[in-house]
Amino acid sequence: MSYSLETIRHSAAHLMAAAVQELFPDAKFDIGPSTDDGFYYDFDMTHRLTPDDLKVIEKAMQKLCNQKLPFVQSELSRTEAQTLLSSKNQTYKLERLADIADGSKITFYQCGNFSDLCRGPHVEHTGQIGAFKLLSIAGSYFRGNEQNPMLQRIYGTAFASKEELHNYLQQIEEAKKRDHRKLGKELDLFSFSENVGPGLVLWHPKGAFIRNTFESFWREEHYKNGYDMLYTPHIGRSDLWQTSGHLDFYKDAMYSPMNIDETDYFVKPMNCPFHIEIYKSNLRSYRELPLRWAELGTVYRYEKSGVLHGLLRVRGFTQDDAHIICTPEQIEDEIAEVLRFSLSVWHAFGFTDIKPYLATRPEKAVGEPERWEKALVSLERAVEKCGLKCEVDEGGGAFYGPKIDLKVKDAIGREWQTSTIQFDFNLPERFDMTYIGEDGKKHRPFMVHRALFGSIERFFGILVEHYAGAFPLWLAPVQGRVMPITERQHEFAREVYAELRAKGLRVELDDRSASVGGKIKDARNDRIPYMLIIGEREVETRTVAVRNRNEGQVGEMSLTEVAEKMRFEVDNKTC
């Protein structure tokens, strides 16, 4: 009999709880579900768990495993269950019990000396939990509510076989190798400084080069696709943020205002109000619509200290923002176009596995129901038109409008939430945006916020991990390194360097008196795409021995040939 991963993991969670009960008899238990890649269990006890405890608990688990203890189900009445849990002082479990609706079955699973309120199912006996490993300790609020006490959580994972567990652990290792924080340091791309402040990115020359290159690409693509670019200030009067509603809803997450001429100015947490002000700077006719206005707008948000994470969550970031303002008749085509555009941009970076998620109207929402309906239909049709299938997150939209989010899979299969296309029925009302229709009357336009990358910082972090630091040639800050073998080749090497530079290729010259092997090792560490090695033979024939990051040694080539090969890769944005 084989069991699903969920069952195995859920059973592993029980097994872990059994071991914890044995080692720490005062432990109170909450819940221990399986997750996408493992399981966890939450405990409350006086002992503070340390990483060393994980090994001890694992050992105890292994012992229980070897005993092949059966999981025995029993059904209890509510009163019986209450009595049982009360006698063990399991206060969290009692609360969980109270959640179970009247009339539903109340079941317990016994495994060795550990009995747990649980719906099941489980494996037959502990010997069937193939392979497991405890991974980390964390804190977590009871019921995920920050008002509640914090419990201690142990994360682990389990698989049917040792081999699968091994593969999973290897994948974690692979992800660690690609960590953009590690590579960012190694490749000298960016840093943070305590003197500047947490979550504020310092872009080093190489990182800035990559950013600048894909930003240029972003701008070109936007102009090609009918967008106009805007620039707006970094601060604005408090009145503006009062009108937009930000001060009512997000004041705590905004940087404190600076008082100038007796007026408070806030650093912008969003670009929208500025774009709207530009819209309102003129009386607008339906003939001008749709307007597609984009800006790489840098915003600041006071994110809670505990959530900051490398480039993926920062306090100062640049949104690749755009607002589409159009008539209700135009909205469907506009959305389809945004989606198509987003996909094409992701493809350029080698992301091909993209899934849309549609979020619909939540309980509390602004905007007329017909507008929501029309918006939803246009989102659905756009997804269809692009030949995609979306998952629906019922009631998951923002209070101000429905949205589509895109999740893209990177080179090692991890999903990242990136692009977002959001309707906004709130700001057009608040700012009283109008246009004059064919009928000569004022109408309320549709407004859509959209970001392809989400934020430049986050996108950059994802890119680093996706490429594992080996940026494709069109993005690589250094595309090639000229490496003379001895000093006798320095003169020709300088010639090669100058000529390739003149051809617009970003090459460096490594004229250190190191061995070829040493130079190659360094170039590999720096993820240099092309190594151009020059010895006596190459000087004689006026060629370079080409070694490519991916292909290895590709042989001797003339400068023209190398330049063409590289140019081809750049032009095609080969990933």
Add this chain to the structure above:
RNA sequence: GCCAAUGUAGCUCAGUCGGUAGAGCAAUUCACUCGUAAUGAAUAGGUCAACGGUUCGAUUCCGUUCAUUGGCUCCA
């Protein structure tokens, strides 16, 4: 913000049961002139995160703060 861990040279890390620190890599200099993943030697490099307490003496013990890491909550 909350729970927990961590903070020693540019990087990766040793170390000090309290007597102010060490390696490898990187850097600099010199020698070497080498054919596809590390040539050798020498030199330099530290307020041991910051501040306070205990102590004759603190990088080490205690406290506070800051930052980072793993989670939780949050993400307009």
